[in-house]
Amino acid sequence: ECAALQDDELVALEAIYPPEQLRIVRKSGERQTEVTFNVPVSLHKETDVYIQVDGKPGEDLPPLRLLHLPPLALTVSLPPLYPLQEPPRIVRLAAPWISDVSSSRAQWVRQRLLEQWQEVQGEVLWTYGEWAREGWVDETLRSRSNSPFSNGKTSKGLYFQHSNHNTAPSKTGTPLTRPLGDTLSAYDRLARQSAFGKERFLCSICLEAKRGEACTRIEACGHVFCRECLLDYLTLHLTEGSLRLALSCPDASCVSSKALLKAGSISVSELSDFLKETPSLLTRLRFLEEKEAAEADPTAVPCPRPDCQTLTPKDASNDNSSRWEAFRQCRTCSYSFCVWCRKTWHAPSPCSLPSTSSLLDKYAAATPEVRRALEARYGRKNLLRLKAQYEEEKANQEWLKGKTQACPHCSSRIEKSLGCNHMTCQHCQSHFCYLCGSRLNAAHPYQHFNTPGSPCFNRLFD
Incomplete structure (x- = not known):
């Protein structure tokens, strides 16, 4: 009779569990x-998992938010008198969070499995499998549970034990404190990806339902898009240089949200x-990131080379002395230049900026904000020197x-200290009138002063 009951139960188990979850x-x-x-192991919802290191409370480490746990591997042997007179014998019990089969956690699991058979004294293999899947988690999260996987007070999460004695030291010689947490996080991430790939989602761009393996979920807001549509969206905005839109979720609810850069952002x-x-x-993407960072840096200026124009910020490794304040070196073409005059780096020689009145008039009439911008571009000392x-x-x-007259031939300025208004330029030997600046006949230079009606008539010695 027991053999027949065992055979029936095993046939039922093979129909319930896939081959990768059951081996007979x-x-x-x-x-x-x-x-x-x-x-x-199914957690139903995201659950806080605390890692206790060497018996110390797990609250001193930040909890892991997990939705999946690695399997609790359970091997039982069925004695001849099972299920009517004998319980299944536990041969093997293993899980990443049960570090020692003789620990209190392992003993608690064995005791709870035995109690499952004692309650019914019948077929319990399916009960064992489901309890390993979710039963022990439900008992642990129950308020004031006596489970060793709880803190015994509240039902706020699961507590697992990890020992540093079994942990290899890192390259720095310091023991790694959370290899168990890394294992659980990695399994949870892969399990989420696997579950995501098996579902179907509606892409809000093309409005077609597609399997998760062809889609991508935005972590911040949870919206799902097919990869083809999302790639087209990103290609458009990155090509046009709009990093802000490329980093924004294209779903209508996120686009219309005022908090676009919060809930609807893509990291x-x-x-x-x-x-x-x-x-x-x-x-x-890397170029637009650097460009955005440089535009936010008030020390950044474009490279003077027409075929480059890369925004170049101040090198933080340079000292803050006035000598290196204007130094910039383009990260793209390696051109070293002065930030004030936009010419090849020339320190310690001063800048040869054009002393144009338009620049100085603009600086003199500028508001404090515009004046600071001009000082950041050309340098305050340079502007004061130019002024x-x-x-x-x-x-x-x-x-x-007011005090001199220009030669009408060579434009040399000539000052009269004494004598008549007939002047001879020392540079070009031209003859001209000091009063009106007109040329004089070299053979008859005084005719200009003796001609009636002339503006300089009788003014030779004025």
Whole structure:
């Protein structure tokens, strides 16, 4: 009778569980059967998982938010009198969060499985499999549970034990403190990807339902798009140079949201991972990132080379001395230039900026914000130097205009200290009138002063 009940139960189990989750080994010589469950643990919802290191409370480490746990591998042997008189014998019990089969956690699992059979004294293999899948989690998360996987007070999460004694040291000699957490996180990530790939989603761009393996989910907002549509969307905005739109979720609810850069944003790392198979777009993304960072840096200026124009910020490794304040080296073409005059780096020689009145008039009439921008571009000391030079030059020109006369042939300025108004230029030997600046006949230079009706008539000695 027990053998028949065992056969019926095993047939039912084979119909319920896929081959990768169930293995049945029949030992004809010993008239015993071994059943191995390898059922993934379901948490139903994201659950906090704390890692206790060497018996210390797990709250000092940030919890893991997990939805899947690696399988609790359970192997039981069916004695001849199972299921009516004997319980299944536990042969093997293993899981990443059960570090020692003799630990209190392992003993608690064995005891709870035995109690499952004692309650019914019948077929319990399916109960064992489902308890390994989710039963122990439900008991642990129950308020004031006596499960060793809880803290015994609240039901806020699962607590697993990890020992540093079994952990290899890192390259720095410091023991790694969370290899168990890394294992659980990696399994959870792969399990989420596998579950995502088996579902079907509606792409809000092409409005077609596609399998998850052909789609991508935005982590921040959870919207799903098929990869083909999302790639077209990113290609458009990256090509046009709009990094802000490329980093925004294209779903209508995110586009219309005022908090576009929060709930509906795509992280740069997420975008880089998506574009890893399109090197040209990935390169374009890196360029736009650097460009955006440089535009936000007030010390950044475009490279003076017409075929480059790369925004070049100040090198943080340079000291803050005035000598290196204007130094820039383009990261694209390696051109070293002065940020003020936009010419090849010339320190310690001063800049040869044009002392144009338009620049100085703009600086003099500018608002404080515009003035700071001009000082950031040309340098405050340079502008003050140009202003002093310009004012000196302007004063010189005014003095020359009022006190001298220009030669009509070579434009040399000549000052009369004494004598008549007949002047002879020392540079070109031209004869001219000091009063009106007109040329004089070299053979008859005084005719200009003796001709009635002339503006300089009788003014030879004025």
